[in-house]
Amino acid sequence: MHKTFSFPIHCESPQVKPDSVEVRNVNGEVVIFASINPPDSHAFEAYDVFDKVEIIPSLVKMVEKIKNGGNKKKEIKKWVKEWGLLKGSLTKNEFDQYEMRQSIDSFWREAEKLYDLWNLHKHTVNRDLESIKKHVQKKEKIYDSHTLNTDFIHDEESGTYLFFSESESKVKVAEFFLFSNKDYKAKEIAIWDESEELVTYQYICMHYILNQIEEHVSKGILRHYWLKRDSYQEKDYFKIEPILTFNNLLDALYMQLFILMTENEKKICPVCEHPFTPERKDKKYCSETCYLTAKSRRYRARKNAAM
Numbered sequence: 001m002h003k004t005f006s007f008p009i010h011c012e013s014p015q016v017k018p019d020s021v022e023v024r025n026v027n028g029e030v031v032i033f034a035s036i037n038p039p040d041s042h043a044f045e046a047y048d049v050f051d052k053v054e055i056i057p058s059l060v061k062m063v064e065k066i067k068n069g070g071n072k073k074k075e076i077k078k079w080v081k082e083w084g085l086l087k088g089s090l091t092k093n094e095f096d097q098y099e100m101r102q103s104i105d106s107f108w109r110e111a112e113k114l115y116d117l118w119n120l121h122k123h124t125v126n127r128d129l130e131s132i133k134k135h136v137q138k139k140e141k142i143y144d145s146h147t148l149n150t151d152f153i154h155d156e157e158s159g160t161y162l163f164f165s166e167s168e169s170k171v172k173v174a175e176f177f178l179f180s181n182k183d184y185k186a187k188e189i190a191i192w193d194e195s196e197e198l199v200t201y202q203y204i205c206m207h208y209i210l211n212q213i214e215e216h217v218s219k220g221i222l223r224h225y226w227l228k229r230d231s232y233q234e235k236d237y238f239k240i241e242p243i244l245t246f247n248n249l250l251d252a253l254y255m256q257l258f259i260l261m262t263e264n265e266k267k268i269c270p271v272c273e274h275p276f277t278p279e280r281k282d283k284k285y286c287s288e289t290c291y292l293t294a295k296s297r298r299y300r301a302r303k304n305a306a307m
């Protein structure tokens with residue numbers, strides 16, 4: 001793209017913090033109701049998702065707590081009380097309240113998926129090959145280029161074309177199966193080079209995450225925020241402020257991940273889950289506090305193992 005057409009874009013997603021959250025059975029389905037009392041003024045008090053960096057980290061911690069045996073209903077209710085539902089639209093109920101509803105199954109499915117993608121992103125930017133391999137199975141395949149009529153391999157499942165040079169007689173290709181036990185499983189392929197193991201895995205994971213994200217970020221609505229005329233003695237022009245709006249909290253959170261991926265300088269702190277820019281390549285934690293927390297956790301784990 002020519003630099004004439006590059007522009008920064010402002011993102012917004014106003015969300016209302018619910019006044020009360022209830023979980024009820026509706027025709028055999030467990031549904032979360034997030035209600036908002038009628039506002040005194042014309043506007044609801046909303047927070048903007050793009051002002052808050054702690055939403056995904058808190059979602060990740062909530063999912064982790066449930067996976068470690070925490071009470072699902074209780075933990076989800078607590079989270080929704082703080083941030084709202086992931087999906088749904090505001091409607092008026094019979095008590096003249098505004099409410100949003102989402103089945104607990106749907107909420108959990110989306111939360112778990114975002115949790116998995118966040119972890120995969122974290123391991124990828126943190127260069128943690130061991131952890132990446134827990135989500136990705138690899139199968140190697142050797143292609144004899146003399147038996148192929150083309151200088152490329154096309155994989156229909158992943159939609160990938162792999163090109164190779166004519167001088168190579170044997171081409172090693174690896175197939176990667178991501179989250180094979182989940183409904184967001186996918187296959188990716190790449191030319192396999194042992195010396196580039198980490199980079200190949202990182203590339204595969206990034207590609208996969210982007211595919212999963214794009215379905216959500218494409219739901220953003222592009223409009224103009226204001227139109228303004230600037231007039232000086234020598235210049236006189238109109239300009240607009242573009243704005244990308246996301247209705248659902250979930251789509252906005254995926255957009256946050258997308259923004260993080262446009263500049264992969266940031267790592268994710270394995271303790272607090274917050275993105276941070278490391279001053280050194282080998283820096284693992286966002287702060288001294290998180291470094292010390294990790295250290296004492298390792299110490300406790302070793303002590304427990306020895307007992």
Ligand SMILES: [Zn+2]
Pocket residue numbers: 269270271272273274285286287290
């Ligand atoms: Zn941290």
